[in-house]
Amino acid sequence: MTDSSRHTAVATEEESPADDLRPPGNPSPLGARFDGKGTNFSIFSRSATAVELILFDGPEPHDSFRRIELIEREGPVWHVYVPGVGPGQLYGYRVDGPYRPLEGHRFNRHKLLLDPYTRTIGRPATWHPALYGYDIASGADDTSFSELDSAPYAPLGCVGDDVFDWHEEAEGVNAFEQSRPRIPWEETIIYETHVRGLTMRHPDVPERLRGTYLGACSGPVIEHLKRLGVTTVQFQPVHAKHSERRLVEHGLVNYWGYNPLSYFAPEPTYAADPVDAVREFKTMVRTFHAVGIEVVLDVVYNHTAEGNRLGPTLSFRGIDNASYYKEQPNGKRFLLDFTGTGNTLDAGNPFVLQLIMDSLRYWVIEMHVDGFRFDLASALARELYA
Template structure:
């Protein structure tokens, strides 16, 4: 082991020892807390031998102050006269023995895990690494000073004028999620002022909020906004991490999305964005990455957690503690089994709800958080703490229910009150519309809230977050244009990204001028969107799918901070936008399309024999057992009786809605379908058809019961009409 903390070589700082004016302070709260006259600094490290608080002048001069007080593994001290805007970091001393899990190195400036704001870029240099650059398993630490190359924390005090704002608490059944990247949303928006494009202020600009309101979505799910940095391997290739799944600061809004500066102003700008979105009735959900950090694997940089307490923050490989247990595919896994790490996670979540007013969270690779030893544990401390927390348990909680470890695919297995990204929904819907012969049995489950996944443990249909596309993968326009990924721009020889996308290019690979192919591709996009927005559960629309956005065949654009990823507001498919808007509004106006309880399939009293849910074969009869297991069946009718809604309004009155018939035909050729007559309906109004670019069918729209020829690859939505 090597312990250099008493060497006393500090060319840019003060000598160690008690510092005049440095007071004992308190161990709580963790982080840097200004009290009006000074700032209390508190840092958890179970194994440190000593901790230096490093304060930086405006010109970058560093002043080091030894924290002499430690309480329950928290090192603390109070600096009178230090206030908001102060830049700071830590140097932590102790043993350096990677094979024992010890990676203390006081030559590395470390970011406070509880920093409320971060300033400065991560600059690629060999000094970033705790080990000698060419010898990752060296028993001797690297002695280059990393301070010139790493971000620093900023002391923040932000008495923001919330003006009565609070989380919106919109019901799940009323929710339509719009997954969007803060920068990508407005980086090219012509109606957003240039200095605001790609920022929190840009997302809050009326030009973008008006788009959200006209589209009808009720919540934005923001790709990561916790402060993140780019991986060294990307910086070496001249690329950056665009998506942001490489978190360094769990309390700090990402400084790169701020138009106002990074000395703490980003906190105010983020809060302003939330307030403006709330004023428009739009919730803010954050995509959060608590499963791993930006420090990567054993060869990665020492930026914060690794140097503060490597064995305390991370899950180390039991057979070789110089390596990490990697359930995330990103090099490391945070060890939420440890109270201090679980406390960090919960403190962060509460902070974003209470101080930043966000409405919920989507947890990236959530299965990694639920592992006790190796298996995903439904009874883990993580679930227990979240469930009993009076703040966090009351907001929207969405799990990405898988990780890359063995047994990590856990769709349907997260406990109440969790909702889940329903990967089975995505796969089934893509299979159906790509022409795979999968029948309609699984599709019926997905259309009606996936009761096979969520009913047994008391959850409701809204436990299913339905999606066809997301940030990761092809956008919807590319899903019907490319069968093969084109990821060469990522610099990995097209090896990255998913190769099996369950998609179909409509007969031609890539762009084409063939009008028949273009018409079919447009209809296929409308089919996918219609299936998504007519399904029971909570729909998630990926930003740009309503505009016809393409990534040119790149299905892993995580490192493309450019026109590949940004929304192109000058190339909007206006018909598709009108179609999506029509579809969202139809859904929001019809409670029967967004049920809060699972369908029963029972006959409804006084209706003459109709059911709350019924399935029809093309010939007009209800589906038989044989039909359900016919993998060649590509046509199905879904009848939803609005008189059978099982939930009530806020006053306790039973909800009654119009009844609807959805006719879905995924086959390539026209088919004759029989629309059922009484008691199901006396007639039908065709309110939406994917045959037409905007979804609006030509007049007249009344259709009598009986046979009707349905074109290939089409969805019809009928409103049921009954005689008085």
């Protein structure tokens, strides 16, 4: 990749060790995984010709960064191990390859991309013409090519730390399963709600916790749920989301959350401290379990926030559009839209299916949720005429 991929003229690029001296890392697991001494970065892209990892010293456009070329590749998975990099490290990818929209390929090295496996959003996206892979500013169609650098505006991933005290080791026996309420179906009473809407105007919840994960599990809410006889709380989507441009231009946001950007990271705006969203979500689940209430999530694996071919290039589209999305068989420039949102994830691709399954496992094993409600589940297995 060329120097045109630098994220701003005022940002400074720090020197990095030569790529051939860097540990190769492992292709599995996908994502960024800290091992106590460094972090392994791994990303899937079948049709890419080059992948760069960008490590940022801070979230501001002028903050310095390091650029690391991923020279190790096993099949369609690119990977590298970076010693000394740990929790709190902000990062993104630049992925190069053919820009041939008519064939379904929309690689653009000028776009900084969010890791689909990131577990924490380190910085949300800011709407700007640079987020588009094509030249939207000039009014050109989606077959044009944008050379605007999106790094100052793109969402950033953040290397996470899975350490959390669940208080689930008792007398040497792992009490992971024992800690779950496991309410029989015939006794289940589900209370569907929205993390923000549940407490945003609740007068008895501390003001700083209103509309947050910690507010949802606060004393007044739990007392209310127990009084109703609720056994299970079902939250509308908590996966990190991205509000559509038309909403933002009208001073609005996508409130309901059915516009996912990441399938691993909890929505940071639902946390009292956005950078601490993972810990706060886990605290919420632990608190509910302690009083015998299950936690179920509404999940949206049928589409992403990137929309149709005219949408932004934030993650999946720039990493490997033809692999992640279902395309029109007679015109790969266009995406199949079984969801009414502009795109449909291609769960028939083994790596997309793995993404979905890895996400579900993560929310059960690491975040301790008890179940899921699948939005438009039929779209996951739908064929053109099915």
